[in-house]
Amino acid sequence: MRSKLVILLVAALVAVTGCATVPSGGDPIDYTQVADPGTQVRETTPADGLSPQEIVRGFVAAGARIDQDLPLVAARSYLTDAAKVSWRTDQGGVMILSASPRYDVLTGPSGAGDTVQLSGTSDGYLASDGSYVPTPRTEFTVAIALVQVNGEWRIQNPPEQLILSVSDFNLAFTQREVYFLNHAGTLVVPDRRWLPNSSLSPGTLVSRLVDSLIAGPSTPLIGAVRNSLQGARPRVPITATADGVLQVDLTGLPSLTAAAARGVAAELVYTLRLDAARIRILVDGTPLDANQAIWTTGVLGSFDPDGVPGSGPTSTVGYYVTDQGAVVNLRGVPLSGNAGTGELAAVSAGMSAATGDLAVVGGPEGAQTLYVGAPLAPEPMEPRLTAQTFTPPSFSRSGDEVWTVINGATSPEVVRLLTDGSRYPVDSSSLAGLGPVTGLALSSDGARVAVVADGGLYLASVIYADDATAGGDSGGGSGVATVGVPVRLRNDLTVRTVLWSNSLNLLVAASDPASTYRAVWRIGVDGRQRSALSTRGIVADVDAVGATGALPTLISSGGVILQLRGDDSSGDWVPVDPEGATAVGRWPLYPA
Structure with a gap:
């Protein structure tokens, strides 16, 4: 049987265009013996x-x-x-x-x-x-x-x-993703690869994707993700059975706990989800889990980095910061307590979809305070930290951590703040020399941070100490988190703000040399692709963006909060409350 480990570019880059499908009938197909x-x-x-x-x-x-x-x-x-x-x-x-x-x-x-x-x-x-x-x-x-x-x-x-x-x-070329586990082992992390649009069989693509998964993550993600298939190899050829199930039989894996087995399945199922809806996974001819014959994304839905945590009322409601420094919903109704009164002089905010907790940056540059609390509770939000400046706060997926950069213009330092006010250590020395840091957004899987520095958009991995105690979905526990070497994603955009629209894309308020004003751009996770969202209805610079899932994208433009009605490329930016007063504000947000 030919070697399954991909070490050459030509061997690694065999693919088909678009989404492949597994046959639903007929004899089993040997996916490793299809002629090229x-x-x-x-x-x-x-x-x-x-x-x-x-x-x-x-x-x-x-x-x-x-x-x-x-x-x-x-x-x-x-x-x-x-x-x-x-x-x-x-x-x-x-x-x-x-x-x-x-x-x-x-x-x-x-x-x-x-x-x-x-x-x-x-x-x-x-x-x-x-x-x-x-x-x-x-x-x-x-x-x-x-x-x-x-x-x-x-x-x-x-x-x-x-x-x-x-x-x-x-x-x-076209893009595909292989998926590895995050540090906590609770979510999968996409690692984008580019493959030739070859007219080869779907099975050859499946084989190559499994090879790439076994070979491990790309260089920027080394240390930030876990490869559950390290050391493995297909024991027998990958086949599609007559009932439409893809069968992968591996060898070389150690004895696995039930949790580790689910991690193996998650990496395979999410990597191959465009190619097969149902996968049977064997290890040395024996089912990976005796209680789970067929694996699907539904069975492994908890590993989805794009699943919105939380199901409370705050997880599907948009908010914004008014020009008076209050946090209100899109109908203009203030939040409970001091967050909704303007007392905090809010300039930016973030909310956790998992817990409903709110983080608010208040006060003028040079003397700002970070407040954290429960906005729907009657108790006032408490000050947790003071600094010259804070970047807009970014919650971890589990909602127990707030990430921000303090003193970004002079000596930028990433802060990983627990909602009770305590801090976990972060080594962010890699940000030195980038220029003033004005934005940071933590990915839902916790493996990356997007950073805005001196108008440039950067991406860096987050590497948690091996001895870190177990944390939430995306966190690494109390061990030191190290921000890896930032890589500038685009040379042709001047960026003001950034957020993750999903695990594969960033949304930025930015301008390019041909722009007359700042607009909204979608940037692929590796920086290879960019696309501009519609500018219909935008008459001033876009200062901030809010987005989550399938809800309408929000922007602050010319001091007014707008939402996108229609598709991304040709929709219209309209008032968030067509029947109400103009929403005058500076920072839109959704729980994330």
Whole structure:
């Protein structure tokens, strides 16, 4: 049986376009023995008489057809015989250029113009595991040497990386996610990978996704997530049975507790949920759990990072901070106690969907206070911490922690505050040097934080100490939480505020160089994709965004709270209470 561990880019990046399906009848299908159509591509010979520049152009164009020619047979036809054998792309991945590359012919030692310099601007690349790595905007340059073989130019030192323009990349690749457990082992964390839009069978995709899961997380998530399948491998080929159930039989796993077995199932089921609704999981031929024959996302719903915790009245109601510093609902009704009176001089707020607790930042910059309490209770909210400034508060999924950055303009420090006022330690020294930190949002799974610093949008992992005591769904207990190295997600946006719209996307109030004012943008979790939400009805800068689940997105624009009616791309921004007075406010929010 062929090796199941993916270590090469070409082996890792086999996929199909869109959502695959498992057959519902017929004989079982061996998902590891499906022939790869790409291996049947026949090598063609470039036309005679091509110049060095034309040869390099042809080589790059052929590489862009990786979705149709996975072994890159056509691209290899532009190489010397020795280079055909030695060329490997497993270390370099895919370099993505913002536009078509430039080709400049250089004169080499022979004076025959036998070197072509390929160059272009890049904002990121694919690593060999298919994960996207955003980078500062840089000028990518590589010199490609050619020699004549039987009177025709051929490349003798092909670059380790495939080189694609953004437009070619968008046509050739699609996204999928593999899922790992968060530190607490209670939720799955998505790890996005980009795969060629190959016309291969659905089963090949399933096999590759399982391989990627076993191989482990991408570099930014190492230490922030747990891989329950580490050391495992498929014992026998993955098959789809006649009743439409995908069967995965693993070996190499240690003896598992019931909780650990559910973790294994959660990683597999969420990774393959677009490919199979029902999965049978075996370990060395024996059911993973004797009491659970078939695993589904319904059975493992508690692991869903996008499930909204809590079912109380606060979890489906929107709120905003008025210009008088009071917190009111979208109908203008103030919250109970001092949060609703304006006494706290609120400038931003956050609410937990799990507990209904409210965190409020009050007071002017330079002398601010963080208040935490139960807004529906008669008792006043208590001050928990004072600092020069606070970023808008962000609750953990379990609702027992509030995350914020204090003194962001001078010496930013991440605070992990328990609702009773005590603090857990955080090492946030990685934020030093980014510039003034004005925003932080904790992901629902607790594995990442999105950070706004000096107008840039960054993403960093959160790594909890191994000896941390058990915490809530997303927390890591009382052990030290370390904020990893922040990676700037986009070079083309100036960001004011950020929040997580779900586990795969961020929403930001931001502008790009072509914008006349700040609008709402959706940014993929790895920074690869961005899309602007509708601007219909927006006449001023967007200052803040509120969103959760399927409820209408909220914004503060020109000092007025608006909601999006209709779809994201073409809907209208309208008053939150069409029959009432204009909602004058500065900070919209939903419980999260």
